Amino acid sequence: MRYISTRGAAPAAQFSDVLLGGLMSDGGLAIPESYPQLSATQLAQWRTLSYRELALEIMRLYADDIADAELRRIIDATYTAAVFRSDDITPVRQLQPGVHILGLSNGPTLAFKDVAMQLLGALFEQALARERRELNILGATSGDTGSAAEYAMRGRRGVRVFMLSPHRRMSAFQTAQMFSLQDPNIYNIAIRGVFDDCQDIVKAVSNDLAFKTRHHIGTVNSINWARIVAQVVYYFKGYFAVTQSNEQQVSFAVPTGNFGNICAGHIARSMGLPIRNLILATNENNVLDEFFRSGVYRVRPSNQVHQTSSPSMDISKASNFERFVYDLTGRNAAQVRELFHQVERTGQFDLTRTPHHARLAQFGFVSGASSHADRLETIRRVYRDSGQMVDTHTADGIKVGLEHQEAGVPLVCLETALPAKFSETIREALGRDPEIPKGLENLEHLPQRYTVLDADVAAVKDFITGNS
Numbered sequence: 001m002r003y004i005s006t007r008g009a010a011p012a013a014q015f016s017d018v019l020l021g022g023l024m025s026d027g028g029l030a031i032p033e034s035y036p037q038l039s040a041t042q043l044a045q046w047r048t049l050s051y052r053e054l055a056l057e058i059m060r061l062y063a064d065d066i067a068d069a070e071l072r073r074i075i076d077a078t079y080t081a082a083v084f085r086s087d088d089i090t091p092v093r094q095l096q097p098g099v100h101i102l103g104l105s106n107g108p109t110l111a112f113k114d115v116a117m118q119l120l121g122a123l124f125e126q127a128l129a130r131e132r133r134e135l136n137i138l139g140a141t142s143g144d145t146g147s148a149a150e151y152a153m154r155g156r157r158g159v160r161v162f163m164l165s166p167h168r169r170m171s172a173f174q175t176a177q178m179f180s181l182q183d184p185n186i187y188n189i190a191i192r193g194v195f196d197d198c199q200d201i202v203k204a205v206s207n208d209l210a211f212k213t214r215h216h217i218g219t220v221n222s223i224n225w226a227r228i229v230a231q232v233v234y235y236f237k238g239y240f241a242v243t244q245s246n247e248q249q250v251s252f253a254v255p256t257g258n259f260g261n262i263c264a265g266h267i268a269r270s271m272g273l274p275i276r277n278l279i280l281a282t283n284e285n286n287v288l289d290e291f292f293r294s295g296v297y298r299v300r301p302s303n304q305v306h307q308t309s310s311p312s313m314d315i316s317k318a319s320n321f322e323r324f325v326y327d328l329t330g331r332n333a334a335q336v337r338e339l340f341h342q343v344e345r346t347g348q349f350d351l352t353r354t355p356h357h358a359r360l361a362q363f364g365f366v367s368g369a370s371s372h373a374d375r376l377e378t379i380r381r382v383y384r385d386s387g388q389m390v391d392t393h394t395a396d397g398i399k400v401g402l403e404h405q406e407a408g409v410p411l412v413c414l415e416t417a418l419p420a421k422f423s424e425t426i427r428e429a430l431g432r433d434p435e436i437p438k439g440l441e442n443l444e445h446l447p448q449r450y451t452v453l454d455a456d457v458a459a460v461k462d463f464i465t466g467n468s
């Protein structure tokens with residue numbers, strides 16, 4: 001499998017090359033030269049596979065420069081009942097007839113990012129050992145991504161994590177999740193400031209190329225290709241769980257921020273999985289809903305990003321969207337380059353009155369947006385009708401998914417977090433606390449390990465130098 005850039009001007013690479021990298025050298029994103037096409041026989045054989053077996057079949061298509069036995073070892077060590085609280089890894093449950101929840105949030109940080117990030121941790125460790133390299137991951141978080149990265153990298157050889165978060169501004173649960181980690185390779189840095197200060201520091205350190213090289217600084221951001229491909233697996237798993245034959249079609253409702261999760265759905269569909277619709281749900285930050293309705297992609301300045309009760313979808317632009325646009329333009333890298341240069345210059349591009357817009361319908365995307373009031377209403381209705389609690393992001397997906405439900409087509413709503421992470425909104429909706437998963441009841445009382453620093457680039461650099 002060769003990987004090329006969506007902007008067409010970077011040398012082709014292997015999986016192992018794109019694994020540890022960020023953007024391609026021309027500023028584009030890594031994408032396979034073509035998607036493997038599944039035969040009916042293959043799809044029939046995959047129906048009965050376990051999560052681990054299915055993950056191996058899919059990963060070996062995309063990571064063909066890792067030996068099969070090695071890949072199997074990594075997958076078997078990652079997708080265990082001990083880590084994901086069930087041997088199904090991503091269990092499906094029914095919400096109402098024809099509507100199902102695909103449980104993606106049973107990993108250590110109770111959000112779907114664990115599914116990909118846990119595998120990434122194991123892949124990183126293996127790649128760094130092979131290349132005799134070290135990596136210091138530097139990141140900024142206001143919650144989900146940072147904790148998923150820390151739980152994926154804790155205790156791994158060759159990797160340290162330096163995670164910046166705004167001091168005293170995360171929820172008690174999220175703070176406890178991260179700060180209770182005692183692993184010596186995890187460094188929580190609480191910055192006296194807001195999330196933007198943390199992000200600015202990460203940018204400033206990353207822009208100091210000499211420092212970056214000397215200290216082997218890297219990131220685990222949402223454009224990482226290995227994260228996308230790891231997420232392809234559960235679309236297959238979810239499809240098989242709610243169908244009896246591969247003649248049937250299924251629609252998936254996906255709470256969307258940076259377009260990573262739903263991009264994996266698009267790839268599963270492109271490989272031949274019989275997906276009818278990919279139902280894209282946004283919150284008040286509706287840049288992608290607007291695109292799929294109108295053909296205009298208009299990113300928001302950061303002062304126009306709403307802070308919502310589904311905070312992991314609060315985005316100004318969708319970092320993985322370029323991968324889809326590449327396919328939408330018929331894999332025309334020159335066009336993609338032009339379109340995203342236009343975004344940098346003017347903040348938008350407009351595909352109406354282009355052949356690309358006419359083709360959009362072939363890709364099976366529909367979309368909608370959800371508000372705080374919708375979220376509360378959905379959480380209440382689901383609880384009343386099924387006795388199940390869903391988190392705020394999942395509620396956005398259910399709300400928009402039901403708007404697009406079609407008779408005879410099973411609807412699978414992706415559960416991207418557990419309600420325990422967002423107890424404030426659950427209390428607002430239901431007047432009671434969410435259930436805390438077994439083993440985590442005491443989390444907020446565990447000893448915490450973190451360092452408080454001023455919002456000062458030099459202070460953070462000194463800290464990294466002193467600890468790496």
Ligand SMILES: *Cc1c(COP(=O)(O)O)cnc(C)c1O
Nearest residue numbers: 256257258259260261312416417
């Ligand atoms: C990250 C996240 C999302 C958005 O996923 P993308 O891949 O960025 O579209 C949705 N819900 C939760 C809970 C998340 O953590």
